[in-house]
Amino acid sequence: MLTHLASPVTVNWGITARCNFVCSHCFSRLDRSPELSGDDARRVVDILAAQGVMFLNYGTGEPLLRGDLFPLTEYAVGKGMKVTMNSNGSLIGPAAADRIREAGFHSVGISIDSADPGTHDGFRRMPGSFEKAVGAARLLRQRGIPLSVSSVVCRVNHRDFPALVSLAKELGAHTIDLHNFKCSGMGGLNKERLDLSPEEWKGFYEAAVPLRRSEKGIDIAFDDPILSLLGEEEQGKLVAGSVCGKLSLYIRPDGEITPCGFIPVTIGHILKDDFGKVWNDSKVLAHLRTKAAAGKCGGCAKFSSCLGGCTARAYAVHGAWDAPDPHCWLGD
């Protein structure tokens, strides 16, 4: 397997840290960093386009709160990038949906965490947010905009995901991303209440992986290196472990670069440093790409594919890059 590509395939970009929600799990709600000006944001696009970045994904806060979202997107699309975003859907009415289509978004992810409105609203801490998210998804599909549903698997929904998959399918989503819970930001504060035990993660994946195989109308995506334990995600994998710093990078609202949104370690600044140098020479990235097996990973046959699992989780819980992923259910 490769350690990394010549430049990232995907850059996740927090174009704003502002949000109209305060969700229980959010990695960025504690982020108070100022956002880049419109001119600087365009310079970011220029830099990433010159590096051959294929996908630009807006995440972090609610992208629709940024006034220049649409012209910025048109600019990036004009540079040949595929632009996607994750939204809570609350600000997507008919006019915004029209603008999303006109701006040329490649796909839009709407966060829906449960097929049960009360569960979703409780998790998102916003009454009525389920109806708005579902309404936004329908508006997008009515306009032919490719849709994905983005869900965070945790204690509130880990047994109900088949209903969530059915809902996403009914809404016309091409993909449902079942993100694993990360204990960063609000997720760190609410870890005890929301995270699953390693055994529960095992139970979740043992039920969800067969559904992914049998499900025909929608792609179920996990993106969790721990799946190596079930013999999944090994075939055709380009890099070992998580993709952060190997195929993707994260840019914070203020332009600081980190390996991923869940790892709060700055490795450079998109406008102040040479992006190619950061990607190729960062000691932090070098470490993530070639982790050493620590603790129980030392004797694990899956290490070459799993690479210790999710580095963000290991770092958040143990403060060490090489520590075994706390979600790993393999016995110590």
Added chain:
Amino acid sequence: MVPKRNPEVVWRLEKGIHEMAWDKARKDEEYEDLGVLTLMVKGSIHQLNLVGAEIWTRINGINSVEKIAAEIGALFGWEAVEAHDAIIEFLKGIAERGWVEFSEKAAPASPKWKGH
């Protein structure tokens, strides 16, 4: 027969690696394992080596299989029959994955001017 790329496949040539692979090929060194072109299809990521990349970049809905085979043969110094068979094999493989489809005729070339 004319192959056409699936527009949902997003791809790029890997900066530096393409040149490195050609450099190795010219020096008769191993180049087959280098990932020269990266494709993203439905959320999963794949790579093509130098030969695959040279074929892929010639697929445009206009070039016929014969034309591509002739160019690739000339590029890598292969016999005509050998080149044709290898290209057919490669195209069949990626067609099965849904990355290309075939038509009998070339798609009309897009106009070179823009009128009002």
